[in-house]
Amino acid sequence: MFIYNENYVSKKEGYYYSCPWLEHGLVFFQYKLANCCFCGHAAGGHTLLRNNFIGQNIDWNRIFKIKDMFRRYHKKGKIHQNCLGCPFLKEDTWADNGHYISHLYISHWAKCNAKCIYCFETQHPEDFLEDKRYSVLPYIKDMFGKGILSQDTDVSFGGGEPTLLDEFEDVMNYLLDNYFYGIRVHTSGIRYSPAIARAINEIRGYVVVSVDSGTKEAYEKIKQVPCFDKVRENIRKYALQTNFLSRFLVSAKFIIVPGINDNKSEIEKWMKSNKDAGLYTTVLDIEENYYLEHKDNIPYHIFELVEYARKLSKKYRTNFELYERLQNVYNNYKVKKNPLLALIKRK
Ligand code: SF4
Ligand code: SF4
Secondary structure (H helix, E strand, O other): OEEEOHHHOOOOOOOEEEOHHHHHEEEEOOOOEEOOOOOOOOOOOOOEEEOOOOOOOOOHHHHHHHHHHHHHHHHOOEEEOOOOOOOOOEEEOOOOOOOOOOEEEEEEEEOOOOOOOOOHHHHOHHHOOHHHOOOOHHHHHHHHHOOOOOOOOEEEEEEEOHHHOOOHHHHHHHHHHOOOOEEEEEEOOOOOOHHHHHHHHOOOEEEEEEOOOOOHHHHHHHHOOOOHHHHHHHHHHHHOOOOHHHHHHEEEEEEEOOOOOOOHHHHHHHHHHHHHHOOOEEEEEEOHHHHHHHOOOOOHHHHHHHHHHHHHHHHHOOEEEEOHHHHHHHHHHHHHHOOHHHHHHHO
């Protein structure tokens, strides 16, 4: 449903509120096709392109007609109810409204080999059934053949553990054989993937390994599997695929889980291990359930931890990145701390 909201009526001629995913995004979920995979704001995100999708034929004309419908409504200030308040909505001309996909996300809900205490999969294992899974490779081939995908499409894998998909190596190798160069894989890091190693080696893929800890003890509390050493070893092996300058292609992500790893000692050990493995990245986020319950009153020490990590990142000369949830609350915190930032942002 689209709802008129005067905050989203652009005053600039030819501009309207949209986002890169509404314009040119597609997500393969287990049971649906959506414009985006974002759901960190109150309205819910995941705007639908097709429900009850379990591997049927896709009518691409229909998919692009739906995207055109979003554009028409958004131009009138009528915003999809799931997009209201989304930090990715922005005012632009969105001049290129061609029928192609520039952001593809494969969120397949493959069973995972970790059991993170915060993960939906751990809480709802019944939703991760092997026999309910469809293959995405035929759709990727079809889209590529029709020019809907091209080599500069960003392709991301996440949602469950992609390296456990039967087709994972084939999908990756198909993309690499066809010269795609913007591939991002979110993985537990427990299974080593030769295709991920190839993507890094050819400087066309980026891997984000979920570690969330600097010690085996914290890892096992959060991940509930005894795989800390194996994951650290796989991270090192991926990093060895790259030369000195391209080590930013491998990152070991840390999700802050209050009560378990929200202390400087874990952050410091995690960053030191990353540095020793030769990584040039620092990626932080905060646990989703905690975030949803506390996003308006995140304790001060969490921001201190972020600032501590930022300082260490500067010392180790790593690229510092906050993921969506932490980025939202950290921006608000910085504005509260220094209201001038809000004025600068508005200018
Ligand atoms: S929820 Fe946000 S990211 Fe998703 S389509 Fe709407 S504006 Fe874009
Ligand atoms: S690694 Fe990712 S998919 Fe696997 S249990 Fe943890 S959060 Fe869930």
